[in-house]
Amino acid sequence: MLLPLLLRPPRCLPQASVVLTRCVLTLRCGAPRGLRSQAKNFLWRWRPQRLHSRGRSRKTQSQEEEWRNRNKTALTYIAAAGVGMIGLAYAAVPLYRLYCQATGLGGTAVAGHDMEQVATMTPVKERVIKVTFNADTHASMQWNFRPQQTEIFVVPGETALAFYRAKNPTDKPIIGISTYNVVPFDAGQYFNKIQCFCFEEQRLNPHEEVDMPVFFYIDPEFDNDPRMARVDTITLSYTFFEAKEGQMLPLPGYSYS
Amino acid sequence: MSTAMNFGSKTFKPRPPDKGSFPLDHFGECKAFKEKFMKCLRENNYDNSMCRLQSKDYLECRMDHQLMTKEPLEKLGFKDLMDPPPSQAGKDNKS
Numbered sequence: 001m002l003l004p005l006l007l008r009p010p011r012c013l014p015q016a017s018v019v020l021t022r023c024v025l026t027l028r029c030g031a032p033r034g035l036r037s038q039a040k041n042f043l044w045r046w047r048p049q050r051l052h053s054r055g056r057s058r059k060t061q062s063q064e065e066e067w068r069n070r071n072k073t074a075l076t077y078i079a080a081a082g083v084g085m086i087g088l089a090y091a092a093v094p095l096y097r098l099y100c101q102a103t104g105l106g107g108t109a110v111a112g113h114d115m116e117q118v119a120t121m122t123p124v125k126e127r128v129i130k131v132t133f134n135a136d137t138h139a140s141m142q143w144n145f146r147p148q149q150t151e152i153f154v155v156p157g158e159t160a161l162a163f164y165r166a167k168n169p170t171d172k173p174i175i176g177i178s179t180y181n182v183v184p185f186d187a188g189q190y191f192n193k194i195q196c197f198c199f200e201e202q203r204l205n206p207h208e209e210v211d212m213p214v215f216f217y218i219d220p221e222f223d224n225d226p227r228m229a230r231v232d233t234i235t236l237s238y239t240f241f242e243a244k245e246g247q248m249l250p251l252p253g254y255s256y257s
Numbered sequence: 258m259s260t261a262m263n264f265g266s267k268t269f270k271p272r273p274p275d276k277g278s279f280p281l282d283h284f285g286e287c288k289a290f291k292e293k294f295m296k297c298l299r300e301n302n303y304d305n306s307m308c309r310l311q312s313k314d315y316l317e318c319r320m321d322h323q324l325m326t327k328e329p330l331e332k333l334g335f336k337d338l339m340d341p342p343p344s345q346a347g348k349d350n351k352s
Binding site: 118119121123125148149151152153154155158159160162163179180182183185188192193194195196197198199200202203204205207210211212213215217252 | 269270271272273274275276277278279281282283285288291295298302303304306309312313315316325331332333334335336352
Protein backbone atom coordinates (compact mmCIF):
# COMPACT_ATOMS: atom_id res chain seq x y z
CA MET A 1 0.00 0.00 0.00
CA LEU A 2 2.83 2.29 0.66
CA LEU A 3 4.63 1.25 -2.50
CA PRO A 4 2.86 3.66 -4.90
CA LEU A 5 3.61 6.51 -2.52
CA LEU A 6 7.21 5.51 -2.45
CA LEU A 7 7.43 5.15 -6.18
CA ARG A 8 5.98 8.60 -6.81
CA PRO A 9 8.12 10.92 -4.76
CA PRO A 10 6.32 13.88 -3.30
CA ARG A 11 7.36 17.21 -4.92
CA CYS A 12 6.60 20.06 -2.65
CA LEU A 13 5.09 18.37 0.33
CA PRO A 14 7.54 18.20 3.20
CA GLN A 15 4.92 16.72 5.54
CA ALA A 16 4.42 13.79 3.25
CA SER A 17 8.11 12.98 3.31
CA VAL A 18 8.14 13.12 7.13
CA VAL A 19 5.16 10.84 7.20
CA LEU A 20 6.84 8.51 4.83
CA THR A 21 10.03 8.28 6.84
CA ARG A 22 8.00 7.57 9.94
CA CYS A 23 6.01 4.91 8.12
CA VAL A 24 9.13 3.35 6.83
CA LEU A 25 10.73 3.31 10.23
CA THR A 26 7.67 1.64 11.79
CA LEU A 27 7.77 -1.12 9.22
CA ARG A 28 9.31 -4.04 11.03
CA CYS A 29 7.70 -7.09 9.80
CA GLY A 30 7.03 -8.32 6.33
CA ALA A 31 8.95 -5.69 4.39
CA PRO A 32 12.21 -7.02 3.13
CA ARG A 33 15.28 -5.30 4.35
CA GLY A 34 16.34 -4.26 0.90
CA LEU A 35 13.14 -2.34 0.30
CA ARG A 36 13.41 -0.33 3.53
CA SER A 37 16.96 0.61 2.89
CA GLN A 38 16.03 1.48 -0.64
CA ALA A 39 13.26 3.71 0.59
CA LYS A 40 15.59 5.42 3.09
CA ASN A 41 18.20 5.96 0.49
CA PHE A 42 15.56 7.35 -1.82
CA LEU A 43 14.26 9.82 0.77
CA TRP A 44 17.73 10.91 1.76
CA ARG A 45 18.56 11.45 -1.79
CA TRP A 46 15.48 13.51 -2.27
CA ARG A 47 16.09 16.14 0.42
CA PRO A 48 19.60 17.29 -0.35
CA GLN A 49 18.60 17.41 -3.99
CA ARG A 50 16.25 20.26 -3.26
CA LEU A 51 18.91 22.27 -1.47
CA HIS A 52 21.28 21.62 -4.33
CA SER A 53 18.73 22.83 -6.87
CA ARG A 54 18.31 26.15 -5.09
CA GLY A 55 22.06 26.80 -5.44
CA ARG A 56 21.98 25.86 -9.08
CA SER A 57 19.08 28.21 -9.77
CA ARG A 58 21.16 31.11 -8.47
CA LYS A 59 23.88 30.22 -10.92
CA THR A 60 21.48 29.90 -13.84
CA GLN A 61 19.89 33.18 -12.87
CA SER A 62 23.15 35.08 -13.33
CA GLN A 63 23.81 33.14 -16.48
CA GLU A 64 20.38 34.07 -17.74
CA GLU A 65 21.04 37.68 -16.95
CA GLU A 66 24.26 37.53 -18.86
CA TRP A 67 22.47 35.99 -21.79
CA ARG A 68 19.85 38.67 -21.62
CA ASN A 69 22.47 41.40 -21.65
CA ARG A 70 24.22 39.83 -24.57
CA ASN A 71 20.94 39.57 -26.43
CA LYS A 72 20.18 43.18 -25.72
CA THR A 73 23.51 44.43 -27.08
CA ALA A 74 23.16 42.22 -30.14
CA LEU A 75 19.68 43.56 -30.74
CA THR A 76 20.84 47.16 -30.48
CA TYR A 77 23.63 46.49 -32.94
CA ILE A 78 21.25 44.91 -35.38
CA ALA A 79 18.74 47.73 -35.01
CA ALA A 80 21.47 50.29 -35.59
CA ALA A 81 22.60 48.45 -38.70
CA GLY A 82 19.02 48.38 -39.99
CA VAL A 83 18.55 52.09 -39.44
CA GLY A 84 21.92 52.76 -41.03
CA MET A 85 20.97 50.85 -44.13
CA ILE A 86 17.70 52.73 -44.52
CA GLY A 87 19.62 55.99 -44.19
CA LEU A 88 22.10 54.85 -46.83
CA ALA A 89 19.26 54.01 -49.16
CA TYR A 90 17.94 57.56 -48.86
CA ALA A 91 21.36 59.12 -49.22
CA ALA A 92 22.17 57.06 -52.29
CA VAL A 93 19.89 59.08 -54.55
CA PRO A 94 21.73 62.43 -54.48
CA LEU A 95 25.08 60.67 -54.21
CA TYR A 96 24.43 58.69 -57.35
CA ARG A 97 23.36 61.78 -59.17
CA LEU A 98 26.61 63.52 -58.19
CA TYR A 99 28.61 60.52 -59.28
CA CYS A 100 26.88 60.44 -62.65
CA GLN A 101 27.53 64.10 -63.19
CA ALA A 102 31.16 63.72 -62.32
CA THR A 103 31.82 60.74 -64.52
CA GLY A 104 29.22 61.28 -67.23
CA LEU A 105 27.85 57.77 -67.01
CA GLY A 106 24.39 57.03 -68.30
CA GLY A 107 24.40 59.82 -70.83
CA THR A 108 24.05 62.69 -68.42
CA ALA A 109 25.19 66.02 -69.67
CA VAL A 110 28.94 66.24 -69.67
CA ALA A 111 29.65 68.99 -72.16
CA GLY A 112 28.91 72.47 -70.95
CA HIS A 113 25.48 73.70 -71.83
CA ASP A 114 25.49 77.15 -70.41
CA MET A 115 24.48 80.26 -72.24
CA GLU A 116 27.68 82.16 -71.53
CA GLN A 117 29.47 79.70 -73.74
CA VAL A 118 27.46 80.86 -76.74
CA ALA A 119 28.77 84.37 -76.40
CA THR A 120 32.40 83.37 -76.07
CA MET A 121 32.76 80.31 -78.26
CA THR A 122 34.82 80.49 -81.43
CA PRO A 123 33.87 78.53 -84.50
CA VAL A 124 36.07 75.65 -85.54
CA LYS A 125 36.16 76.47 -89.21
CA GLU A 126 38.03 73.37 -90.36
CA ARG A 127 35.41 70.92 -89.30
CA VAL A 128 32.33 71.11 -91.51
CA ILE A 129 29.40 69.01 -90.47
CA LYS A 130 26.32 68.30 -92.49
CA VAL A 131 23.11 68.50 -90.55
CA THR A 132 20.20 66.81 -92.24
CA PHE A 133 16.61 67.41 -91.25
CA ASN A 134 13.80 64.99 -90.95
CA ALA A 135 10.17 65.62 -90.11
CA ASP A 136 7.61 63.09 -88.97
CA THR A 137 4.10 63.17 -87.71
CA HIS A 138 2.20 60.65 -85.70
CA ALA A 139 -0.23 58.57 -87.71
CA SER A 140 -3.29 60.33 -86.36
CA MET A 141 -1.80 63.80 -86.68
CA GLN A 142 -3.18 65.58 -89.69
CA TRP A 143 -0.67 68.35 -90.07
CA ASN A 144 1.58 68.57 -93.06
CA PHE A 145 4.96 68.92 -91.51
CA ARG A 146 8.19 69.09 -93.45
CA PRO A 147 11.61 70.74 -93.31
CA GLN A 148 12.31 73.65 -95.59
CA GLN A 149 15.84 72.55 -96.27
CA THR A 150 17.05 68.99 -96.43
CA GLU A 151 20.55 69.73 -95.17
CA ILE A 152 22.73 72.53 -93.96
CA PHE A 153 26.48 72.74 -93.48
CA VAL A 154 27.60 74.08 -90.14
CA VAL A 155 30.80 74.22 -88.16
CA PRO A 156 31.01 73.63 -84.41
CA GLY A 157 30.86 76.79 -82.41
CA GLU A 158 28.65 78.68 -84.82
CA THR A 159 24.98 79.27 -84.30
CA ALA A 160 22.72 78.17 -87.11
CA LEU A 161 19.12 78.63 -88.10
CA ALA A 162 16.88 76.14 -89.84
CA PHE A 163 13.20 76.11 -90.75
CA TYR A 164 10.39 73.67 -90.76
CA ARG A 165 6.96 74.30 -92.14
CA ALA A 166 3.69 73.04 -90.76
CA LYS A 167 0.26 73.34 -92.31
CA ASN A 168 -3.11 72.45 -90.91
CA PRO A 169 -5.23 71.34 -93.85
CA THR A 170 -8.32 70.53 -91.80
CA ASP A 171 -11.24 72.72 -90.81
CA LYS A 172 -10.66 72.62 -87.11
CA PRO A 173 -7.78 73.88 -84.97
CA ILE A 174 -5.30 71.25 -84.03
CA ILE A 175 -2.81 71.47 -81.21
CA GLY A 176 0.44 69.70 -81.70
CA ILE A 177 3.38 68.97 -79.50
CA SER A 178 6.68 67.74 -80.74
CA THR A 179 9.81 66.05 -79.66
CA TYR A 180 13.10 65.55 -81.39
CA ASN A 181 15.83 63.06 -81.87
CA VAL A 182 19.45 63.40 -82.87
CA VAL A 183 21.36 60.63 -84.59
CA PRO A 184 24.09 59.54 -83.83
CA PHE A 185 23.22 59.43 -80.12
CA ASP A 186 26.69 60.34 -78.96
CA ALA A 187 26.72 63.44 -81.07
CA GLY A 188 23.41 64.39 -79.52
CA GLN A 189 25.08 65.63 -76.40
CA TYR A 190 26.97 68.25 -78.42
CA PHE A 191 23.88 69.36 -80.22
CA ASN A 192 22.44 72.27 -78.29
CA LYS A 193 19.28 74.00 -79.18
CA ILE A 194 19.04 77.60 -78.16
CA GLN A 195 15.43 77.88 -79.15
CA CYS A 196 13.05 75.73 -81.08
CA PHE A 197 9.41 74.73 -81.14
CA CYS A 198 9.49 71.45 -79.29
CA PHE A 199 7.98 70.30 -76.02
CA GLU A 200 5.36 73.02 -75.97
CA GLU A 201 1.89 72.94 -77.37
CA GLN A 202 1.60 74.71 -80.68
CA ARG A 203 -1.81 75.54 -81.98
CA LEU A 204 -2.60 75.85 -85.65
CA ASN A 205 -5.87 77.32 -86.81
CA PRO A 206 -7.72 75.80 -89.73
CA HIS A 207 -5.86 76.10 -93.01
CA GLU A 208 -3.01 77.91 -91.39
CA GLU A 209 0.61 77.50 -92.40
CA VAL A 210 3.52 78.62 -90.27
CA ASP A 211 7.29 78.59 -90.39
CA MET A 212 8.95 77.01 -87.41
CA PRO A 213 12.55 77.91 -86.78
CA VAL A 214 15.18 75.98 -84.92
CA PHE A 215 18.13 77.93 -83.59
CA PHE A 216 20.97 75.67 -82.59
CA TYR A 217 24.70 75.23 -82.41
CA ILE A 218 27.16 72.40 -82.10
CA ASP A 219 29.48 72.57 -79.14
CA PRO A 220 33.10 73.34 -80.12
CA GLU A 221 34.17 70.46 -77.87
CA PHE A 222 32.82 68.24 -80.60
CA ASP A 223 36.05 68.67 -82.48
CA ASN A 224 38.12 67.52 -79.52
CA ASP A 225 36.20 64.34 -78.86
CA PRO A 226 37.99 61.33 -80.36
CA ARG A 227 34.75 59.40 -80.61
CA MET A 228 33.35 62.06 -82.92
CA ALA A 229 36.32 62.01 -85.25
CA ARG A 230 34.47 60.11 -87.95
CA VAL A 231 31.12 61.80 -87.54
CA ASP A 232 30.33 64.02 -90.49
CA THR A 233 26.59 63.94 -90.58
CA ILE A 234 24.13 64.62 -87.84
CA THR A 235 20.46 64.09 -88.41
CA LEU A 236 17.89 66.10 -86.54
CA SER A 237 14.47 64.54 -86.59
CA TYR A 238 11.28 66.10 -85.25
CA THR A 239 8.06 64.26 -84.65
CA PHE A 240 4.73 65.95 -84.06
CA PHE A 241 1.96 64.45 -82.00
CA GLU A 242 -1.50 65.71 -81.43
CA ALA A 243 -2.38 67.11 -78.03
CA LYS A 244 -6.07 67.14 -77.35
CA GLU A 245 -7.42 70.16 -75.55
CA GLY A 246 -9.44 69.54 -72.44
CA GLN A 247 -8.97 65.85 -72.61
CA MET A 248 -10.24 64.17 -69.47
CA LEU A 249 -9.90 60.56 -68.61
CA PRO A 250 -13.29 59.10 -67.68
CA LEU A 251 -13.38 58.03 -64.08
CA PRO A 252 -15.72 55.19 -63.21
CA GLY A 253 -18.67 56.28 -61.15
CA TYR A 254 -18.51 59.93 -62.19
CA SER A 255 -20.66 61.54 -64.78
CA TYR A 256 -19.54 64.64 -66.61
CA SER A 257 -22.68 66.41 -67.64
CA MET B 258 12.49 58.83 -78.74
CA SER B 259 13.94 55.55 -79.81
CA THR B 260 11.64 52.60 -79.64
CA ALA B 261 14.21 49.95 -80.48
CA MET B 262 14.45 47.25 -77.86
CA ASN B 263 18.01 47.95 -76.91
CA PHE B 264 17.85 47.63 -73.16
CA GLY B 265 20.94 48.72 -71.36
CA SER B 266 22.58 50.56 -74.18
CA LYS B 267 22.61 54.30 -74.32
CA THR B 268 19.36 55.93 -75.20
CA PHE B 269 18.80 59.37 -76.50
CA LYS B 270 17.62 61.82 -73.89
CA PRO B 271 16.03 64.87 -75.43
CA ARG B 272 16.85 68.09 -73.69
CA PRO B 273 14.64 71.15 -73.57
CA PRO B 274 15.97 74.12 -75.49
CA ASP B 275 18.00 76.67 -73.59
CA LYS B 276 15.69 79.55 -74.16
CA GLY B 277 12.46 77.68 -74.47
CA SER B 278 10.15 77.55 -77.39
CA PHE B 279 9.63 80.05 -80.20
CA PRO B 280 6.10 81.38 -80.27
CA LEU B 281 4.47 80.65 -83.58
CA ASP B 282 4.54 83.37 -86.19
CA HIS B 283 0.84 83.15 -87.02
CA PHE B 284 0.72 86.35 -89.04
CA GLY B 285 3.88 85.78 -91.03
CA GLU B 286 5.46 89.01 -89.86
CA CYS B 287 8.97 87.78 -90.39
CA LYS B 288 8.28 85.77 -93.47
CA ALA B 289 10.20 88.17 -95.70
CA PHE B 290 13.36 87.73 -93.65
CA LYS B 291 12.92 84.02 -93.72
CA GLU B 292 12.60 84.04 -97.48
CA LYS B 293 15.80 86.06 -97.73
CA PHE B 294 17.56 83.56 -95.54
CA MET B 295 16.33 80.58 -97.53
CA LYS B 296 17.33 82.24 -100.78
CA CYS B 297 20.80 82.88 -99.42
CA LEU B 298 21.09 79.25 -98.36
CA ARG B 299 20.06 77.97 -101.74
CA GLU B 300 22.55 80.21 -103.49
CA ASN B 301 25.41 79.26 -101.20
CA ASN B 302 24.84 75.53 -101.38
CA TYR B 303 23.29 75.44 -97.92
CA ASP B 304 26.35 76.71 -96.17
CA ASN B 305 25.30 78.32 -92.94
CA SER B 306 28.45 80.38 -92.49
CA MET B 307 27.63 82.49 -95.53
CA CYS B 308 24.14 83.34 -94.42
CA ARG B 309 24.67 84.43 -90.87
CA LEU B 310 23.73 87.99 -91.60
CA GLN B 311 20.33 86.93 -92.84
CA SER B 312 19.76 84.71 -89.84
CA LYS B 313 20.66 87.62 -87.60
CA ASP B 314 18.14 89.77 -89.44
CA TYR B 315 15.47 87.15 -89.00
CA LEU B 316 16.06 86.91 -85.28
CA GLU B 317 16.03 90.67 -84.94
CA CYS B 318 12.70 90.75 -86.73
CA ARG B 319 11.36 88.21 -84.27
CA MET B 320 12.54 90.28 -81.37
CA ASP B 321 10.93 93.38 -82.82
CA HIS B 322 7.56 91.72 -83.18
CA GLN B 323 7.56 90.16 -79.74
CA LEU B 324 8.05 86.71 -81.12
CA MET B 325 11.24 86.24 -79.19
CA THR B 326 12.60 87.66 -75.97
CA LYS B 327 15.06 90.45 -76.60
CA GLU B 328 18.63 89.42 -76.08
CA PRO B 329 21.93 91.09 -76.85
CA LEU B 330 23.19 89.57 -80.06
CA GLU B 331 26.47 88.39 -78.54
CA LYS B 332 24.50 85.98 -76.42
CA LEU B 333 23.12 84.46 -79.60
CA GLY B 334 26.55 83.96 -81.05
CA PHE B 335 26.55 86.93 -83.43
CA LYS B 336 29.46 88.71 -81.87
CA ASP B 337 31.39 88.83 -85.11
CA LEU B 338 28.48 90.42 -86.96
CA MET B 339 27.94 93.22 -84.54
CA ASP B 340 28.51 96.71 -85.84
CA PRO B 341 30.98 98.75 -83.79
CA PRO B 342 28.91 100.41 -81.04
CA PRO B 343 29.71 104.10 -80.54
CA SER B 344 29.03 106.21 -83.66
CA GLN B 345 26.72 104.08 -85.80
CA ALA B 346 23.08 104.32 -84.96
CA GLY B 347 20.68 101.51 -85.61
CA LYS B 348 21.30 97.82 -85.61
CA ASP B 349 23.18 97.24 -82.40
CA ASN B 350 20.67 99.01 -80.17
CA LYS B 351 18.70 95.85 -79.66
CA SER B 352 19.72 94.93 -76.12
